[in-house]
Amino acid sequence: MKRFATAFAIATVLALGIQAAAAQATLKAVKDRGELWCGSNGQLSGFGMPDQQGNWTGFDVDFCRAIAAAIFDDPTKVKFVPLTAANRLTAVQSGEVDVLSRNTTWTMSRDTQLGIDFAAVHYYDGQGFMVRKSQKLSSALELNDATVCVQQGTTTELNLADFFRSNNMSLKTVTFATADEAVKAYEAGRCDAYTTDSSGLYGVRTQLAEPTASMVLPEIISKEPLSPAVRQGDDNWEDIVRWTHYAMVDAEELGVSKTNLAEQMSSANPDIRRLLGVEGQFGESMGLTNDWAARIIKAVGNYGESFERNVGQGSPLKIARGLNALWTKGGLQYGLPIR
Amino acid sequence: MADIARSSAARPSRRHARNIGNLALQVALVAIVLGLIAAAAHNAAVNMAKANIAHGFGFWNNTAGFDISQALVGYSASASTFGRAFWVGLLNTLLVSAVAIVLSTALGFIIGIARLSHNWLVSRLAGGYVELIRNIPLLLQILFWYNAVLKSLPELKGSVTLPFGGFLNNRGLFLPKPVFAPDFSAVVIALAIGVACALALRIWARRRQERTGEQVYLLGPTLALIVGLPFIVFLVAGKPLTFGIPDMGRFNIRGGLEILPEFAALLIALSVYTAAFIAEVVRAGVLAVPAGQTEAAQALGLRSTTTLRLVVVPQAMRMIVPPLTSQYLNLTKNSSLAVAIGYPDLVQVFAGSVLNITGQAVEVIAITMAVYLSISLVTSLLMSLYGRMVAVVER
Structure with a gap:
């Protein structure tokens, strides 16, 4: 024993x-x-x-x-x-x-x-959209048919498809490897909107050549803890x-x-x-x-x-x-x- | 003496033994390599299981959930699987590579020949092109073309309207999309018949030339067969072809045939870049044909274009094909730089989005590498078959 x-x-x-x-x-x-x-x-x-x-x-x-x-x-x-x-x-x-x-x-x-x-x-956090003010949009629900720039490999990419699908809107995405490239393409006019977590949108907006020409739409389309x-x-x-x-x-x-x-x-x-x-x-x-x-x-x-x-x-x-x-x-x- | 006798008697069997030894060595080497690969795969699987990382290929049939901007086969975020996304990416890679190979070959041959021109300006321009393009990294060129394409194009509202209802803007080039009625198959059949007849005509003309030495000019009849015949059938069948005209929407142009700026930029960059290397390959191949060949052809009274076509190029092709193959392989692999500008090629879609959503890096990268390897091996095979066709037949 x-x-x-x-x-x-x-x-x-x-x-x-x-x-x-x-x-x-x-x-x-x-x-x-x-x-x-x-x-x-x-x-x-x-x-x-x-x-x-x-x-x-x-x-x-x-x-x-x-x-x-x-x-x-x-x-x-x-x-x-x-x-x-x-x-x-x-x-x-x-x-x-x-x-x-x-x-x-x-x-x-x-x-x-x-x-x-x-x-x-x-x-x-939650995902949002940044658009050019000149487009006179007030809601993400007006983005039917729009082209959206997004970074690949993110929940953002999936939420984007989900949001447009669940609202019966059609979507064109251009997917980039890094956020920088996606933002540059948005600035060059390739896309109508850039989407990422809204915290990221605020961060990105300050770095645009013309921060005041873009705005963040009010919708938050996802939960991003x-x-x-x-x-x-x-x-x-x-x-x-x-x-x-x-x-x-x-x-x-x-x-x-x-x-x-x-x-x-x-x-x-x-x-x-x-x-x-x-x-x-x-x-x-x-x-x-x-x-x-x-x-x-x-x-x-x-x-x-x-x-x-x-x-x-x-x-x-x-x-x-x-x-x-x-x-x-x-x-x-x-x-x-x-x- | 006895020694020699013994050794000569032993020679065949010793060689035999050596062959068996070599064979055994090679089998052992292959076994070791395969064993190492298997051990690595097993090790990876065990380690991933230990670290609680999902592994295996079960993800293939799961719903993808993300969008792809250019899909040659039907694809939707909600209904398609990761496997489907793989095929979409692969087709996009093949599309841009195939078109770029055609364009770069055409451009490369023109510039390579131009560089050998006796015209000072033409040869210097071609030389300058080669030196400028091949000394700048491809990635920079891709970014340059992408930004050049995007920045120089107007926004949607200021779209350039093209004839026949096309549009050009920074979202892409939108062309009328051909919509084929069922009757259109008659036109295709007519085209096939036309091509077959043209080929038969050509063979007949060559035989005749070999027999009598008389040349027949076939441009007119060939055109009539290949273009005229299908066109007549087209009219008779009641024009079984309509065009879907692109339509301007609030954000985008809908309908019509769409060519993305990403595709255009990548295509231009790959073609222009690879053409510089192909030009050098062509120049080297032509220069490798001894000058005596040209002189002999001229002494026979052939004109310089005929000399080039009948004497120089066939011999040069033998030198050109192997390095040309390498350039095609490079081009295909370089197309993976598409990821920098958001063209949805295999690497962008599969080794990018799919990898990150599933998190299965080992499997996805292994598949991607296997695909590039297969594409390259198939390209090599086709080119070596072609190389055999143009090889000199020893008589």
Whole structure:
């Protein structure tokens, strides 16, 4: 009996050890190499794009910086890998990137068939249309017979066909490998409309030669929950990515921001104390340090700060919070409790 | 002495042994290569299963759900499968490649011959063309033609109206679409008869020339047979052909035959680019024919066009066909650059949209590579058959 117990204990330790080793694989690899590999857009103003000095900026970029800050306490330890819609999912599968933070819609087939997992909805989006004002359109339902430029390999491409079909309208699509090419073709007059997620439309519009000559139609024709994605099978890594998002949302809910972080460290509010690692072992349970969330807020700020700075009122895009407001303010962003 | 005797006796069997050895080696090599491929495929399947990535070819019959701007066979987003999308993409690749091969060959031969012209200006112009075109990357040329085509064309409202009800704008070239009545088959039959008669006439004329040395000029009778006969039948049958005239809508022109700007740009770029290389191939082939051949032909009193047609070109063709094959293969493979300008070729539709919607990269890329390989092998086969036809028959 004693021998059985010993054997069982050894087997359990072995099994757990192997499991732990597998689970820690991504975090360990990231720590060993000293930088996070982040799949990013590279062409989308406000979300992921290098600025004129070559520094990567944007809402999706901030998310990777937040993960890097949680791990290394240094938001610059990220290598951004620009990915197109076409190669982004393969890049996650093959391990070319540790995390994909590139306006990617969480769909069931992607979640269940591609060997990837989605961490948390970082941005609630929906597909819209951009048209030239000179066409005097007021609704997407007037687009019968129109030619639409679209990027291939996206949910956008499928939603577009669905929308026209379900409204009994005929459609001509011109499909391009990258968003840049599709937008250029729209600008050259090849298409009557350009379609992508409405966040992307705002970003693209600021970069047109004549931003004021185009407008975004009011219809949102799809649900596009944009989420960072990781490889399936490393639950610990998925936790880190997921809780990076929730830490940013929780921080906004609790009023912890980049500017007041120092004073909040000594706050008496138990929620804040747990978030910032003053109380509890929440960071260590993920293989990080307990001040992981404080590091994130120090580096990129809370969810609202990152939003306003990159795509909201502090940016040329001026996107309203809308669905991405906190749940307390009529939006859908709802921080999960850290406890 | 005994040694020699033994070795000479052993020689056939040793050669036999060596042959068997070689054969065994080759079989082993093939087995190893096939084994490696099988192991790689198995490994990929196991790893994908482990990583929870869908694999296999089950996606082929799933509904595609996306639109394709140019489909030679019936296709709709709601009803067609990924497999259908594959065929649409493949046909688009074949269409643009086939037309570009014809155009680039014609243009290449003209420029290659022009480069050999004794006219200073003509030969320098041809030389300049070759140097300019073949030294600029094809992708840039495709983008150039696409932007040049798009930017120079008017918008829908300012469409250029062409004779017989066609339109030209930045959405494409819209031509009246021929609609064939059932009676039109009579015209096709008449055309076939005409062509057959013209060929028979030609064979008769050649035999006669070989026998008597007299030449018969066949241009008139040939035209009468190939054009005149079908035309008469067409009139007799009551003009069984009408045209669907394109119609201007709010956003697009409906009906009619549509040629997309993407297709036009890709076609022009591929033809112009490959023509530069074909021109060099032609020039090399012609120059490889010894000058003595031309001189001998002239000494016999042949005119220079006749010399070219009967003496130089047949011999040059032998040199031209193998490198020409390579150019055709290059052209077909280069057509995959269509993805840059949104022409729905195989790579754009299948290795682009289908791959990304299904996420099955390994399968889709394997199929795509197999298709290009097959197209290239078939092209090579056809060209080597043609090469055998033009080869010198040793007497």
